[in-house]
Amino acid sequence: MKLLEHQAKRQFARAGIEVPAGRLARTPEEAAQAARELGRVAVKAQVPIGGRGKAGGIAVVDTPEQASREAARILAMEIRGYPVRSVWCEVGLEIAHELYLGITLDRERRRLVLILSAAGGMEIEQVAAEAPERIAKLWPDPLSGPHPFEIREAALAALAHAPALAAQRGRLAGALVPLALTLHRLALDTDALTCEINPLALSAGGRLIAADGKLEVDENAEYRHQDLAAELARDLQGDDGRTGDDPFEAEARRRGLTYVHLPGGTIGCIGNGAGLVMNTLDLVKQMGGSPNNFLDIGGGAGADKVRAAMEMVLSDPDVKGVFINVFGGITRGDEVARGIIRARDELDVGVPMVVRMTGTNEEEGRRLLNEAGIVPGTSAPEAARQIVALVDGEPTAGPSMGAV
Amino acid sequence: MSILIDSSTRVLVQGLTGREGSFHTQQMQAYGTQVVAGMVPGRGGSEALGVPIFDTVADAVASTGADASLVIVPPAFAADAVMEAAAAGLRLVVCVTEGIPVLDVVRAVGYVSRTGTRLIGPNCPGVMTPGQSKIGFIPNHVGRAGRVGVVARSGTLTYEVIQGLSAAGLGESTAVGIGGDPVLGSTFVDILPLFAADPRTEAVVLVGEIGGSDEERAAEWMTATGFGKPVIAFISGRTAPPGKRMGHAGAIISGGTGSAQGKIDALRAAGASIADTIEDVVRLAGERLGAQLLPR
Numbered sequence: 001m002k003l004l005e006h007q008a009k010r011q012f013a014r015a016g017i018e019v020p021a022g023r024l025a026r027t028p029e030e031a032a033q034a035a036r037e038l039g040r041v042a043v044k045a046q047v048p049i050g051g052r053g054k055a056g057g058i059a060v061v062d063t064p065e066q067a068s069r070e071a072a073r074i075l076a077m078e079i080r081g082y083p084v085r086s087v088w089c090e091v092g093l094e095i096a097h098e099l100y101l102g103i104t105l106d107r108e109r110r111r112l113v114l115i116l117s118a119a120g121g122m123e124i125e126q127v128a129a130e131a132p133e134r135i136a137k138l139w140p141d142p143l144s145g146p147h148p149f150e151i152r153e154a155a156l157a158a159l160a161h162a163p164a165l166a167a168q169r170g171r172l173a174g175a176l177v178p179l180a181l182t183l184h185r186l187a188l189d190t191d192a193l194t195c196e197i198n199p200l201a202l203s204a205g206g207r208l209i210a211a212d213g214k215l216e217v218d219e220n221a222e223y224r225h226q227d228l229a230a231e232l233a234r235d236l237q238g239d240d241g242r243t244g245d246d247p248f249e250a251e252a253r254r255r256g257l258t259y260v261h262l263p264g265g266t267i268g269c270i271g272n273g274a275g276l277v278m279n280t281l282d283l284v285k286q287m288g289g290s291p292n293n294f295l296d297i298g299g300g301a302g303a304d305k306v307r308a309a310m311e312m313v314l315s316d317p318d319v320k321g322v323f324i325n326v327f328g329g330i331t332r333g334d335e336v337a338r339g340i341i342r343a344r345d346e347l348d349v350g351v352p353m354v355v356r357m358t359g360t361n362e363e364e365g366r367r368l369l370n371e372a373g374i375v376p377g378t379s380a381p382e383a384a385r386q387i388v389a390l391v392d393g394e395p396t397a398g399p400s401m402g403a404v
Numbered sequence: 405m406s407i408l409i410d411s412s413t414r415v416l417v418q419g420l421t422g423r424e425g426s427f428h429t430q431q432m433q434a435y436g437t438q439v440v441a442g443m444v445p446g447r448g449g450s451e452a453l454g455v456p457i458f459d460t461v462a463d464a465v466a467s468t469g470a471d472a473s474l475v476i477v478p479p480a481f482a483a484d485a486v487m488e489a490a491a492a493g494l495r496l497v498v499c500v501t502e503g504i505p506v507l508d509v510v511r512a513v514g515y516v517s518r519t520g521t522r523l524i525g526p527n528c529p530g531v532m533t534p535g536q537s538k539i540g541f542i543p544n545h546v547g548r549a550g551r552v553g554v555v556a557r558s559g560t561l562t563y564e565v566i567q568g569l570s571a572a573g574l575g576e577s578t579a580v581g582i583g584g585d586p587v588l589g590s591t592f593v594d595i596l597p598l599f600a601a602d603p604r605t606e607a608v609v610l611v612g613e614i615g616g617s618d619e620e621r622a623a624e625w626m627t628a629t630g631f632g633k634p635v636i637a638f639i640s641g642r643t644a645p646p647g648k649r650m651g652h653a654g655a656i657i658s659g660g661t662g663s664a665q666g667k668i669d670a671l672r673a674a675g676a677s678i679a680d681t682i683e684d685v686v687r688l689a690g691e692r693l694g695a696q697l698l699p700r
Contacts (some may be wrong), residue, residue: 278641
């Protein structure tokens with residue numbers, strides 16, 4: 001769950017991190033009003049992805065009239081598929097230097113990592129690749145959190161490669177200690193997997209101000225942050241109900257299905273277990289086909305879930321065939337078979353289907369499918385080859401396994 | 405021999421009376437696992453499925469001598485359950501719970517690392533030593549005692565590999581599902597040394613997937629230690645688009661790391677045979693062991 005800039009900044013401000021004054025505007029009039037109150041402002045598109053500056057989604061304006069005009073232009077934009085629903089109008093800063101302060105998950109170390117750099121304003125990955133010595137990292141103990149001395153050491157190391165800041169190095173390192181402690185506390189409080197201030201502006205007056213903000217909340221922890229989730233959903237959605245997310249993925253989320261859309265693919269893929277479904281897509285590709293989606297019905301799925309999955313996959317008209325790949329562990333083969341048969345009977349399945357099923361109750365599952373006129377396969381590669389042939393219309397060798 | 409668990413392992417189930425907990429406890433009992441206790445706060449002193457229930461892990465350990473536990477409780481309570489098990493001195497904790505907030509796992513892993521406890525999971529199917537014991541929910545009928553060690557991030561693919569190896573007559577020494585989360589108690593490099601030291605394990609099947617760099621670290625470890633046993637690796641997610649979570653919280657290609665090809669290349673360079681399908685896994689295991697496979 002990626003928060004928008006203004007939402008992240010509100011979290012920063014609440015935690016005690018200084019941010020520029022700003023107003024959220026959903027209309028050109030609101031943007032003009034913001035400019036009247038704040039003076040010279042930057043009008044910034046609020047979208048949950050990067051690269052908006054390059055796309056023309058940020059404008060600096062001097063008058064309310066300009067604010068209105070630029071807001072109208074930006075609010076009509078769609079940036080990499082995301083319609084701009086609002087703009088953040090923010091007081092312009094006199095920036096002396098751009099720094100970087102961020103916290104993210106380091107999977108390998110199994111800890112959060114706190115990253116400091118005097119090279120702010122660009123992607124930290126780029127700095128890491130081009131000038132790794134300009135980055136200092138520390139991995140706070142997950143039980144005690146970062147200690148001030150650790151942050152001070154890291155800050156001094158990061159600032160050592162910024163000659164322009166040599167005179168202020170000690171003072172800045174001192175100022176970064178409480179700021180980093182606050183950001184770390186905020187990351188824990190919001191279950192943030194990424195919590196980033198880039199650039200962290202050193203103002204002409206010597207203050208550290210969060211000029212931009214990124215905050216990504218762990219989806220597993222959404223239950224603890226329902227207020228943020230609701231706010232985000234409200235801010236992303238326009239009058240037409242669109243959010244900019246893939247509409248099929250949005251629908252799947254509403255239905256509680258684990259689904260990833262691969263637009264343009266022709267073969268719908270359903271299975272149980274993330275690894276198995278990923279492999280199902282790989283097999284389809286390997287046999288020359290193009291998977292349309294990833295849909296994991298999970299462990300212990302009953303007939304209803306299978307039917308819901310079929311319905312979801314078939315909702316994309318690009319889908320010209322469906323490949324169901326099930327290993328019965330907790331999920332019982334007969335249950336899955338009932339779901340498939342019900343789905344076929346209730347939904348108007350006008351495309352070929354191939355079912356591959358092994359595991360718990362596989363004999364019963366196969367018997368049911370056979371009786372219903374669906375012949376199940378046991379070999380996944382063979383079944384993948386079969387569905388690709390059926391969809392792409394190439395002649396197939398062997399019995400017409402699994403075709404409905 | 406085997407790794408992690410055998411017929412003498414005494415298992416405590418944390419969350420035994422829940423819907424999932426009681427179902428899988430019965431499955432474990434049917435398999436022959438010595439389930440000696442349950443831990444459910446507020447139910448201490450009662451009994452369920454023929455075993456005593458305790459309010460705390462410490463009580464359960466003191467009364468029953470449990471040395472391993474299964475954590476099968478809802479996500480909001482799982483990290484605490486893992487830490488309680490570690491505090492009580494259990495040798496092994498298997499956490500199957502899916503959907504635990506990642507920073508809870510970071511804290512639990514940090515806590516466990518200060519103790520002598522080994523954590524498997526979370527979001528994993530558990531551990532099975534065929535014919536002896538299982539902790540978790542690997543289906544009872546798939547395993548068969550044998551020569552191949554299995555370590556996998558994916559649950560269903562673990563079952564598939566086990567079933568394939570069993571049907572071919574190779575069988576498994578121990579199968580370990582390490583889990584699909586971005587932060588895990590044990591990764592490939594924690595399990596491979598155990599297989600290296602186990603005389604009954606003659607080859608290892610490693611099932612990886614996109615996301616993170618645990619497979620690359622495994623390859624480095626194999627090269628650095630000159631791991632002498634044949635490794636057959638299977639990586640899923642070659643068609644996964646970058647930036648999308650493929651079912652598992654940890655299965656995501658991000659910032660140029662975690663692609664399937666990078667893992668395949670690293671493991672191949674370290675001497676692993678790369679399989680494209682489960683059938684291939686079984687065939688390659690047979691080849692590397694010079695074994696005659698039973699027909700399917």
